[in-house]
Amino acid sequence: MARIERDSLGEKELPDIAYYGVQTLRGKENFHITGIPMSSEPYFVKAFGYVKKAAAQANRDLGVLDAGIANAIIGACDRLIAGEMCDQFVTDFIQGGAGTSTNMNANEVIANMALESLGHAKGEYQYVNPNDHVNYGQSTNDVYPTAFRLALILRLESYLLALQALQAAFFAKSKDFERVLKMGRTHLQDAVPMSLGQEFNGWGTTMGEEVARLSEVRRLLQEINLGATAIGTSVTAASGYPALATRYLSDLTGIEFELAGDLVEATSDTGVYVQLSGNLKRTSAKLTKICNDIRLLASGPRCGFNEINLPQIQPGSSGDSRGRQPDQFFGDRARPDRDARRVGGAVATQRDGAGHHLCIVHVDLHDGKCGQQPAHKLRRWHYRQRRTHS
Amino acid sequence: MARIERDSLGEKELPDIAYYGVQTLRGKENFHITGIPMSSEPYFVKAFGYVKKAAAQANRDLGVLDAGIANAIIGACDRLIAGEMCDQFVTDFIQGGAGTSTNMNANEVIANMALESLGHAKGEYQYVNPNDHVNYGQSTNDVYPTAFRLALILRLESYLLALQALQAAFFAKSKDFERVLKMGRTHLQDAVPMSLGQEFNGWGTTMGEEVARLSEVRRLLQEINLGATAIGTSVTAASGYPALATRYLSDLTGIEFELAGDLVEATSDTGVYVQLSGNLKRTSAKLTKICNDIRLLASGPRCGFNEINLPQIQPGSSGDSRGRQPDQFFGDRARPDRDARRVGGAVATQRDGAGHHLCIVHVDLHDGKCGQQPAHKLRRWHYRQRRTHS
Amino acid sequence: MARIERDSLGEKELPDIAYYGVQTLRGKENFHITGIPMSSEPYFVKAFGYVKKAAAQANRDLGVLDAGIANAIIGACDRLIAGEMCDQFVTDFIQGGAGTSTNMNANEVIANMALESLGHAKGEYQYVNPNDHVNYGQSTNDVYPTAFRLALILRLESYLLALQALQAAFFAKSKDFERVLKMGRTHLQDAVPMSLGQEFNGWGTTMGEEVARLSEVRRLLQEINLGATAIGTSVTAASGYPALATRYLSDLTGIEFELAGDLVEATSDTGVYVQLSGNLKRTSAKLTKICNDIRLLASGPRCGFNEINLPQIQPGSSGDSRGRQPDQFFGDRARPDRDARRVGGAVATQRDGAGHHLCIVHVDLHDGKCGQQPAHKLRRWHYRQRRTHS
Amino acid sequence: MARIERDSLGEKELPDIAYYGVQTLRGKENFHITGIPMSSEPYFVKAFGYVKKAAAQANRDLGVLDAGIANAIIGACDRLIAGEMCDQFVTDFIQGGAGTSTNMNANEVIANMALESLGHAKGEYQYVNPNDHVNYGQSTNDVYPTAFRLALILRLESYLLALQALQAAFFAKSKDFERVLKMGRTHLQDAVPMSLGQEFNGWGTTMGEEVARLSEVRRLLQEINLGATAIGTSVTAASGYPALATRYLSDLTGIEFELAGDLVEATSDTGVYVQLSGNLKRTSAKLTKICNDIRLLASGPRCGFNEINLPQIQPGSSGDSRGRQPDQFFGDRARPDRDARRVGGAVATQRDGAGHHLCIVHVDLHDGKCGQQPAHKLRRWHYRQRRTHS
Helix, strand or coil: CCEEECCCCCCEEECCCEEEEHHHHHHHHHCCCCCCCHCCCHHHHHHHHHHHHHHHHHHHHCCCCCCCHHHHHHHHHHHCCCCCCCHHHCCCCCHHHHHHHHHHHHHHHHHHHHHHCCCCCCCCCCCHHHHHHHHCCCCCHHEEEEHHHHHHHHHHHHHHHHHHHHHHHHHHHHHHHCCCCEEEEECCCEEEEEEEEHHHHHHHHHHHHHHHHHHHHHHHCCCCCCCCCCCCCCCCCCHHHHHHHHHHHHCCCCCEEEEEECCCHHHHHHHHHHHHHHHHHHHHHHHHHHHHHHHHHHCCCCCCCCCCCCCCCCCCCCCCCCCHHHHHCCCCCCCCCCCCCEEEHHHHHHHHHHHHHCCCCCCCCCCCECCHHHHHHHHHHHHHHHHEEE | CCEEEEEEEEEEEECCCCCCCHHHHHHHHHHCCCEEEEHHHHHHHHHHHHHHHHHHHHHHHCCCCCCCHHHHHHHHHHHHHCCCHHHHHHCCCCHHHHHHHHHHHHHHHHHHHHHHHHCCCCCCCCCCHHHHHHEEEEEEEHHHHHHHHHHHHHHHHHHHHHHHHHHHHHHHHHHHCCCCCCEEEEECCEEEEEHHHHHHHHHHHHHHHHHHHHHHHHHHHCEEEECCCCCCCCCCCCCHHHHHHHHHHHHHHHHCECCCCCCCHHHHHHHHHHHHHHHHHHHHHHHHHHHHHHHHHCCCCCCCCCCCCCCCCCCCCCCCCCCCCCHHHCCCCCCCCCCCCCCHHHHHHHHHHHHHHHCCCCCCCCCCEEEEHHHHHHHHHHHHHHHHHH | EEEEEEEEEEEEEEEECCCCHHHHHHHHCCCCCCEHHHHHHHHHHHHHHHHHHHHHHHHHHHHCCCHHHHHHHHHHHHHCCCCCCCHCCCCCCCHHHHHHHHHHHHHHHHHHHHHHHHCCCCCCCCCCCHHHHHHCCCHHHHHHHHHHHHHHHHHHHHHHHHHHHHHHHHHHHHHHHCCCEEEEECCCEEEEEEEHHHHHHHHHHHHHHEEEHHHHHHHHHHHECCCCCCCCCCCCCCCCCCCCCHHHHHHHHHHCECCCCCCHHHHCCCCHHHHHHHHHHHHHHHHHHHHHHHHHHHCCCCCCCCCCCCCCCCCCCCCCCCCCCCHHHHHCCCCCCCCCEEEECCEEEEHHHHHHHCCCCCCCCCCEEECCCHHHHHHHHHHHHHHHHH | CCEEEECCEEEEEEEEECCCCHHHHHHHHHHHCCEEEEEHHHHHHHHHHHHHHHHHHHHHCCCCHHHHHHHHHHHHHHHCCCCCCCHHHHCCCCCHHHHHHHHHHHHHHHHHHHHHHHCCCCCCCCCCCHHHHCCCCCCHHHHHHHHHHHHHHHHHHHHHHHHHHHHHHHHHHHHHHHCCEEEEEEEEEEEEEHHHHHHHHHHHHHHHHHHHHHHHHHHCEEECCCCCCCCCCCCCCCHHHHHHHHHHHHHHCCCCCCCCCHHHHHCCCHHHHHHHHHHHHHHHHHHHHHHHHHHHHCCECCCCCCEEEECCCHHHHHHCHHHHHHHHHCCCCCCCCCCCECCCCCHHHHHHHHHHHHCCCCCEECEECCCCCHHHHHHHHHHHHHHCCC
């Protein structure tokens, strides 16, 4: 079964089970850039739930949105926050239009959930309208970056936990190797003696610095432009809305968001994404260095440094393969029960991504439409981190 | 139901329906880098079919592989080439170990298909062995880059077709706009008059140059190191194998592959990927320039250049949105039937990806293990191109 | 006249007037990388004066360096700090060996100044030795990064002053243009009205954020590894030297330096340079955006936006050139006395360098030998800033 | 003594000995971007001599430029080609305005030389005018890129000679080391045996490929837009000028230049610079890999690979430094007379620059004003190459 929806450009047919609507469908048809739908980053969907809920609460309080409609919207948002309907976010991750398709995807899914909760059918937008009610007093230019920042904050939390676990693993090994004497090198030449523990301790220290730096950037993400509307003049928002919606968002998430002082500036300001990208690159550079060091220390066994052994986790492709392939070891997880000279595999999952340290965030300076990539990048990191916690 | 497979590191349980085996499973568990499985690039799977078939044919001819086993392998490869079993390629696109997991994924899927065709059960590797038979006389270090280059060549073909379609669209519009006079600008300042047709003609010319340059790089991809084995000394390959396998691969694909003269060099040479990346960046830079120009020419309508109109393809998110959003137009496809002053939408799909022109190929210089990214990049382009051809 | 000096590799002839010695000469002959001598960054020479003075003071206090020799070294350092002898720093800015040539250049120049102050001739290193006295208890691996960080801090000060001047200029213009109404745009399309003052105010706000962010990075530069020696084990330094030398350096410069807690880590940690580079890129991205906006607003006059006028500062090359070329305006300096609708030229000097925002700091991960580029980059900025202050 | 010159913006005082004039002085005052004057790249000055001579010859033949004036201009250009007056090119290497200041610097120096040759004083532009005579029928937008391409071609010649010398050095060592057996490694792990000669041979082969690829790009640089004038419509050039000036330029330089078929396209086409940059990056990546390999093979002596010895070329900074520092060896030149296991120093000078392989050419897509950086980069390479040829 299918239903028909209509917008200013005409009619389109939708599968009856779809909670998204005609504008989402247009966005899906217009943009095939990454092939990766927004649903692949659940934190981003959840973040839209929070932002749209805060907006509805503020608009209801300010008397510009009917309380019955507002409460239906809020109920729908709660379901997004709880993780429902994620598969309805079918818009491609990268798109033109500053994220309009993404915003409309959220507006339509929320509207249709609200409609059903009020006893209406999907698509009966005369009762709850995606543009006029769910998106009331909002612009893609304020809700998209606000949701995006919230999603980055949520994603950074798991990333920081993984870095802290790695730091702890290095410090633990550092104790184990405290009295293992080895050659210290400069320029790969024999220099002066040191302990293997000192080397591992240095890696732990340096991870700690990354956690500190990334935490600083995370705080910068808490400045938002909710209520700025199209160009930062708050022209379509109710008086008092920006501050009130921001307070609701802080309350809902437990994250202390701050409304930017200059909303015109904030609406085109993508500096924090450039900075976050720079900081992730910094962390990647360090992880790469550590992994290269480990690979070098594990070189050999006869014609190499052979200072540490790495656990075998995968055979080679040759029939008679008996050689070690340290690149493959980098997939392993921590095994504290193993030989003290084996490297904890927390390093492992990290390394895989380290090669990406050259990736650069694309910032479209004209549109203030950027940032998708760090989220994507963080998401990829997440994949790499998972086994660390298992 | 599940079956048990065993390798040098121990046993693992596999779903009975899986055509991949124990080593693929280890690879899948060890590497979670992009979350994108190899199956998402069907050309790469197909390319492995071609390479493994050429290898089996050569080994059979040289008498180092039993003809019955070889023919079963060849039959399995034909099914990969035909597009079957793509979903069995579960290995992550980026991994450690120079692509060993990918190579083993191919070896295991092919072995199990061959086993079934010979009346054996999956996993009975004593009859057809992934390492000893399917991978005979091969190393990941030669089959992976050979398959990768073939996949890039196949992918480039569809990309070049899209660029040629775009070129033709620009030339057609150039004729339409031959007598539309407009201001020519330097530094965005009014300079001297020109026709809109001259501007479109320039865009067509410049696309033609990209096609020419990319075709030159495509030819460079035809130099392969098949038969080089681990470090380029052909140590585990039968005498005569490199040349014979290369000839078979050329015959099978209709692409004139050339065996590198210095196999040691070729095995660590990633220059062509850097060059391809540079050329894609060049094309992206031009597409970005064209799209920025179009966006500028379409600015307005009252307070902008307003020299061309772009078709509306998506409404905005505001309830009362009547403004045009040219970024969204860039999703549109060619509409030759429309007003002559509308821009053919072939531009459209191109633009979406143009923002990626900063992407840099990661080249792991120690391992000669690189190149995954251009394929991925091309794949993304493919998504963008599709509607152009529809 | 020439004198002969000798080191472990043999003899070399030096011009008698040279204060540098045989090892500097070898470095100069061995490295021709940028063609830019260290003397082109006077802050870096000055920074070496401070670091070598602090080292000599600490070594004298700890009784490991003869007081007479130490005081002669200190006197020589004071001359470097005062700006003397800058032309004696002939080493190329980029080199192999983690900066050994640079460090030896400083050691030799200081030794020869000290020798003369004690009544000896240049080259009589038996009295004051570049390695054994000036470099006592030091390694290139600690003094080079310490001096480098100090030089960056000094250079950042002038850069931050320029950004603050730019911010003030934007805010001043913002007041002037408070009531100039204009079209606000999204995606270059007419959207909603705003004032030109709001636009300039946004640029001022965003510059203020850059100042805040760069000030945070500057603080990170204050963590140093003075006394770490070759690999961070302080093996050749006197007990207590690291803390004492750090304290002296803070006293001499008025900058609160902090000795790193983990000297092994700190000796290979280049994270702050990656971060500084990221932050400069962030600032560059914003300056580029602003300059692109200004260029766009000044487009026309008849066939463009034509919202602001820029002062003419250079004619074109055509005999009859009457067209405006806004790129050339970006060289202009502030002219507060001019027509209120002219843009303060502080913007100008900034823009020239904005194109460089893609430059990436090269980090040599094996050696911890990096960072020359940000200094160089800052130096270039300095050229651009100078006129702003005139 | 000083003279006064006047342009459309007013009067300026010039030192009497200056051959450049008022507009060069404005350019010098307006742009302080790199601090590196155009005179630091003599090939660029020489290239302007060739281009301006070809233009004058064509304009004389076409009867649009008085023969007496034309011949005086031609005589002045011959002196530039011969290397005279280089120090008069004071314009900063990077500037706004598509290179107008550079073009005017050339026009004014040529005009003043021509004036003196005709018995007039510098500045008497009524007899030979920089804009109306020297720049007749030209625009910065055609002469600058034409001169720039010629300069790149000239510079590439010396670079290619250096790469060929390096290739020959590797092949020679390959013969010497033909029977030196060593471990072949994959992933830094012991794999299968090979000869040291095979390794050096691979490096020679790979250098040969770079020479081939760069020669291909050099040919692309031969397409020029001479005569296109401001936007490619040849509006201010005499009929027949583009083809005739191109033929003269080919005759003068012995390089087969080709006039672009679509001058509108060619005037904004910067593709070849992006491609050249990509190719230089490719070469840099290979040089970096080779130098990293050499550094690794030279690691030790006791706790490293220790497969090759590198000659000592510089002591360390420590008083008791006896350690080897291979980074410093990379400054050394070829010493064919030395121990066969020492690496030819041609490698050396190359390596120093290899770290720069991340530099990216800035392409200003709006202005077609780019390319300065590759020249600068090549220039830096030149510094590095020089000793190779000594």
